[in-house]
Amino acid sequence: MSGGSLLRLFRSEYFDAHLHMHYLLRMEQSGVQDYLVNELYKMTDDDVDYYLPQLSQVALLRYNKSSLHRFLLDKAAQSMPFALKIHWLVRSIVEDRTPELYENAMAMLNLCEAAMVNSSSSSRKREDEASPGPPQVQRILRSSSDPDLQSNRAPSVEDFDEPEQRGNAPKRRSRTPGPMRSREADGSAHPEDSESHEHGEVRFNPPARQISGESSLDDPAAEPESPSAGILSEAEALRAAAVRHLAALEQAFSPEERAQVLELPASCPNAFQSLGLPIATGHPNEEDGLDDERARECLMKKRRCDYFNTQNQLVSLIMTLSDVLISYADKADRKSALAATLNVINRWLLDRRICMAVAGEGPLFLLGAHIPLWRDLDSLHQILHVHVDMCRIFSSATRAPFVLAYESVNLDEAAETDEAKHVHVSHQTLLHQPATAAVQQSVADRLSRCIVAELHLADLPEGDPSTDSEHLHRLIKQVTPDQWHTFDCTMPKAAATDEPNVEELEGKTLRAEARRRREEATRTRHRIWGESWQEKVDRVKAASPYSHYASWRLTAVMVKGGDDLRQELLASQIIEQFSAIFQEAGLPLWLKATKVLVTSSTNGFLEFIPDSISVDAMKKLFPGKTLAEIFKVAFADRLFEAKKNFIESSAAYSLVVYFLQVKDRHNGNLLLLSSGHVVHIDFGFMLSNSPGGNMGFENSPFKLTQEILDVMDGECSEQYEYFRTLLIRGFLEARKHMERIVLQVRMMLTGSKMPCFREGADFVLSTLQDRFFSNLTEEACIEKVVELIDTSVNNWRAIQYDNYQRLVNGIL
Known part of the structure; x- marks a missing residue:
């Protein structure tokens, strides 16, 4: 295709x-590559997160040949969840030590x-220039001494005919990956020069100017040094x-003593x-000089660095716990160790x-901890309990x-005051535009x-919220x-019901046999799945002090x-x-796409599927x-619907298993x-x-044993024909969409150490494409x-594989 044809395609609906991904992978010419990378900035966050x-x-x-990594750095700069996900993905590649990727990673x-x-x-600078905000907005430092953080120019149409020549490759710096640390240093370093990578640490030097209130957190006996210290209000x-x-209070006991209790x-x-x-130090409050842009920039950098470290340390703690639990042979000891560790996390x-609330700090979204598995909860949510x-x-x-079950909330969600109800709060707004005093007080x-x-110290009246x-x-x-x-940090909660919640029967003329089947089905489902997830949510929310958020x-x-x-x-x-x-084809084939979060080459999180059992x-x-x-017993009151769901999901997963x-x-x-x-x-x-060492014993296209066929009423039933038709x-x-x-x-093949690619790129791609039968007519x-x-x-x-699993591993 000519340059003009490509450009018309790229600009078409x-x-x-x-x-976009197809041509980004296929077109390696520098001009086209830069144009496609530049267009990535217009892609939705959902699509970027997906790919x-x-x-x-x-x-x-x-x-060294594309500016794609600079786009990812911009995403990391704009969003802490993106920064964490990119960092964890790259770190997993570092841990692989693949020769062609290690140094770049x-x-x-x-x-x-x-x-x-x-x-x-x-x-973001381009967006700010296109959409000017309020004059009082304070912007975080955009420049960096590292040239690799500067974006390329937007390529012109001519680049498609004459690709531009790229300049020198970015300077490389290698280090051993590890947690970031922030430290304060003397001197008058500028924020622009405050970051340095030494011995695996990200170091950062705030301005020489003393921030009011910071010393009081480091030294309990110290008084806050502030020009207005002598005229503080009573509050x-x-x-x-x-x-x-x-x-x-926090420093009165050692971590070992805190854990011992x-x-x-x-x-x-x-x-x-x-x-x-x-206790978190050095957070920007109004009396600490919010109007001082340079001081705020420095403090927000420290806050981001501390949050980044906290997230990595929390993930490391949870994964260490997973390793420790293996050492307990007894299930009761495992359960006890899990509960004790999580109780300490809850207390922390x-x-x-409490530190956030007492210090009256805002915004709060970088002071907590969160697992960024769901993108819609990424930006501002933090784990409560x-x-x-x-x-x-x-x-x-x-x-x-x-399974780790927790409640989370956006603590920066402002109360419905006359001023706050019109404020749209976002990650970027909180970073660059401090909330007004009224909104911050409400939060x-x-x-x-x-x-x-x-x-549990007192019951607050429904009075003036300013007294809280x-x-x-x-x-x-x-x-x-x-x-x-x-102090016991157990969150109050309502008791779960031991008996199944049998739905109220409709009408008085319902036959006794139908009523018996319905009640038995409800009891059987409760025995299998227990309390439903929605019932758990309602129960926990009813007792949570944060339920009004x-x-x-x-x-x-x-x-x-x-x-x-x-x-x-x-x-x-x-x-x-x-x-x-x-879904685009309107087919009733059902699949559950679970979220996955990779945190290293050996650890990660999976979305838990509620109301499920193997x-x-x-x-x-x-x-x-x-x-x-x-x-038949569990779904006696809704057998047709349950069988329909079973067939539609079985057909869909049969296709996934085959391809x-x-x-x-x-x-x-x-x-x-x-x-x-x-x-x-x-x-x-x-x-x-x-x-079995890649022995390939299972050669069936997908699993369709007799016990699955029996749920469909056998091979001669209409349900089985429906299954075949769907498949x-x-x-x-x-x-059509191979x-x-x-x-x-294809995008993951080169340089990857995933076991599924063990037979090589050519074999994986060719066999995958062959399974679509794209060379055959529709009838064939x-x-x-x-x-x-x-x-x-x-x-x-x-x-026979099922028999083997039953005999060796006890799987029925």
Whole structure:
């Protein structure tokens, strides 16, 4: 294609995110590459987040030839969640020590940290110039001494005919990856020169000017040095005294003593050691000189650096806990160790919130901790409390994955005052535009009210909210070190119901037999899935002091220590792509695309699927019963709907299993939801690797054993014909969009150490494309799909693999 034709395509309405990635990978000419990178700034954050693993991989491969890595640095500068995700992805590549990527990944790791601390983004500068904001907005420093953080010019149309010659490659700096640390130093260093990478640390020197209030946090006995110290109002004096007293309380006992009172085993990680004191120093308040742009820039850099470290340390603590749990042979000891560690984390989180409320700091979004798994909760949410009673450890031969259930909220959510209700709060707004005094006071008072409710020290009246902060200050001043040391931080909660919530029967003429089946089905579902997730959410929210926040959420993640989740992430991306293809075609094929967060080459988080149970665990609850028998009893009151859900999800996952050649499909890796849907988990074997040292025992296109057929009422039923029809139609639709699936694999092949690529790029790509039968007519393709179905029905090897898992691992 000519340069003009390419440019018309790039500017057309058909140029979507997939085509953007396709040409970004395919067109390596510098001018075209720069244009496509520049156009990435117009892509939605959702699309960038979706393709982030592929963008990071390609950016490192073309580090000296493309400006793609600079786009990622701009995203890191604009958003802390993006900075963390990019940093973790790049760090996992560093840990692989792949020769062609290692040096580039090390350099990128340095630059990502610098961009995050500086919050320097030329793309934001272009947006600011295009959309001028209020004159009082204070902007964070955009410039950087490192030329690699400066964006390229926007390429012109002529670049498509004569690609520009790129200048010198960016200077490389290598170091050993490790946590960032901020330290204060004497001298009069400028903010522009405040970052340096030495011995694996990001160091940062604030201005020589003393920030009021900072010394009071470091030294409990020190008075805040401020020009206005002598004319403090009564409320300000009360706050300063409470801050000093709180600092003394925090420093009265060592981390070991804090953990001892919560009965933390010595082998378990201690949050007060890993995360440090909950007191955070040097935060910008109005009396600290908000109008001083240079001081605010420095303080916000320190806050971002501290938050970045806290996030990394929290992840490290959680993953260390996962490793420690393996050392406990007894399940009761594992559960006790998990509960004790999470209780210490809860106490640390509470102490941090109290510090926020007492100091009256704002904004608060960089003072907490968060797991950035869901993008819509990334920017401002922070973890409030881990609900230990909802966390559980899963049985595994070599690892101890566990569920982490917690409530989170955006504490910067302003109360509905006349002024605050019109304020749209965002990550960038809070970074660059300090909230007005009224809004900040509203935020502080809401938090103070919740803290007092958590402390169980007093019941606040529904009076003037302006008294809430002062009330908390007085309470804190009255607390003794012993009281502080032994305080129970358990969040109040309502009791769960032991009996199933049988729905009210409609009408008095309902037959007794129908009523009996309905009640038995409700009891059976409760026995299998227990309390529903929505019931848990409602119960926890009703008792939470933070439930009046509109942003309140109860979420759960699966902690996976000792597992490389990059292959799970790739599988999740492809499943999401399949789901989008089926939805666009209007096909009722159902897939669950779970979120995956990679934090290193050996650790990460998975989205927890609520109201689910493995087929293996369900069959163990009803010894001697088949899957079909259990299914009919559990869904006796809505059997048609449940079977429909089972068939539509089974057909969809059969296609995914076939195209990706997913192996290890035993009943421990098949989940059944309370709706009747089936969900496949664990994609450690796919594309070109399989269990047993890649012996390839499972050669069935997908799993279609007799117990699955029985749920569909057998091979002669209408339900089975519906399954076959869905599978054929889904296959034909997927074939039309083959490149959307193949592209995501293609972008990850070079330089990757994922086990699914063990047979090499050519083999993986060619066999994946061959499975779509793209060279056949539609009629011939349908015949091939029918052959795949027939081959899968009661496949001997699939049956024998289930028998092997039952005999060796006890999986029914």
